[in-house]
Amino acid sequence: MSERSAGLLLEARGVGKSFPGVRALQDMHLELRRGEVLALVGENGAGKSTLMKLLSGIYTADEGEFLLDGKPLQVSGPRDALEQGISIIHQEFNLMPDLTVAQNIFIGREPRAGRVFLADRALEAKAAELLDRLHLPLRPGQRVGDLTVAKQQMVEIAKALSYDARILIMDEPTAALNDAEVRVLHDLIRRFRTPDTAVIYISHRMDELKAISDRITVIRDGRYVETLDTATTTMPEVISRMVGREIAGGAGPEGVRDDRPVVLSVDRLSTKDLLNEVSFELREGEILGFAGLMGAGRTEVARALVGADPVASGTVSLRGKPVRITSPAEAAKHRIGYLSEDRKQLGLLLEQDVNANIGLSSVKERFQSFGFVRAKAMRARSRELVDALRIRTPSVDQTAKFLSGGNQQKVVIAKWLVKDCDVLIFDEPTRGIDVGAKEEIYRLLNDLAAQGKSIIMISSELPEVLRMSHRIVVMSEGRVTGQLAAAEATQESVMHLATLRPETETVR
Incomplete structure (x- = not known):
């Protein structure tokens, strides 16, 4: 064994994988050293998740080989991968919503009282010890289906770290986490790393790479591009290798004039569980950002506005007329569209094709004449949006x-563009999306605002909120604690408002 190979924990050599109509990986290479955090970056569709699913036994490679400790690695399935010390946190959750946190973490490994019965107390105690050690704000007995997306991500992290893993693969682990939670996760990674373990870290958040990785492997269009030392490279260099083109930055938009008409007015909106007298206005052509820490109530505002959650009190008005919306379908009739943060559960028909996902919800109003569906027109519109949003799909x-x-996220956006809504609510619109695709979505949001669309944008990424918003509504624990114009908003001023206690006087 060569000196170089002796320092490698894992290798991928000439790996290839194809799906119907798609060449996902071709002649892929990867080297993971002992004791390092290796960042794996590339645009959506570059092949990152496919490579990781090959490693974790979800897919089987068509060609090439993997080596673990210099010996051929054969993985017959996810359970086999875990037994060989490879644990993965997927970008999309693999949780059972009707089970508790403890049951999800130790599914299939539950302590037993005798041969038949499960030891529930022992299970919860084991989970409580793990959660406490990881500093995660979860209770073992909580039902996972009742948790927010961010807390469900924490359950995935706890489950992955509960195994005696040598290689920990993290696919967008911080996409739904705020800055404080990201720091907790990075501390966990540093504690996990030893001379006999290593981490593969996939993230589109460029600032994280400097903070946590030792080297960065770039892939593009299913092929290996280059591996860079994090300490001696810059993020613009990484991005240019990822996308094969320069990505221009951009300042936030100028404020919307006060004389623009108010499209949506919310007055003292409250729900039974969290929201407490939330009030704000959304003007024509405005991007109104919503900022706050996890649990602040931003998503709950969106769900209440579109009738997904019942409203206890308060008034919602469209162009000065009070409306009562009791379901997302009714919201759509009022030309209010909601792009959920959980695209797979609430935004897509995963077993249907791209054309159906884009056009089906608008068939009656857009693609039907005399009771017949104008399939050709629907396909033409779908193709237009696939091209406009640069959705990577064979057809x-x-x-x-x-x-x-x-690309799934872009399909959901396309669906709402077909409906031509006046008010669009984007909840984490760039979650899990790479740098190049983010720029396209930013341009799209700005174009929609320039056309007179009114947009609410909820994001956990504070730089994104500051860049994109004309005004920013800041929330804490179910209340609005302040509203800031683009010109006066800074990370410090937003974070100050986001950490105010509910009894603190609201800042206007």
């Missing part, structure tokens, strides 16, 4: 589940 006939996470 509009591709099944949605075979698209990368970022």
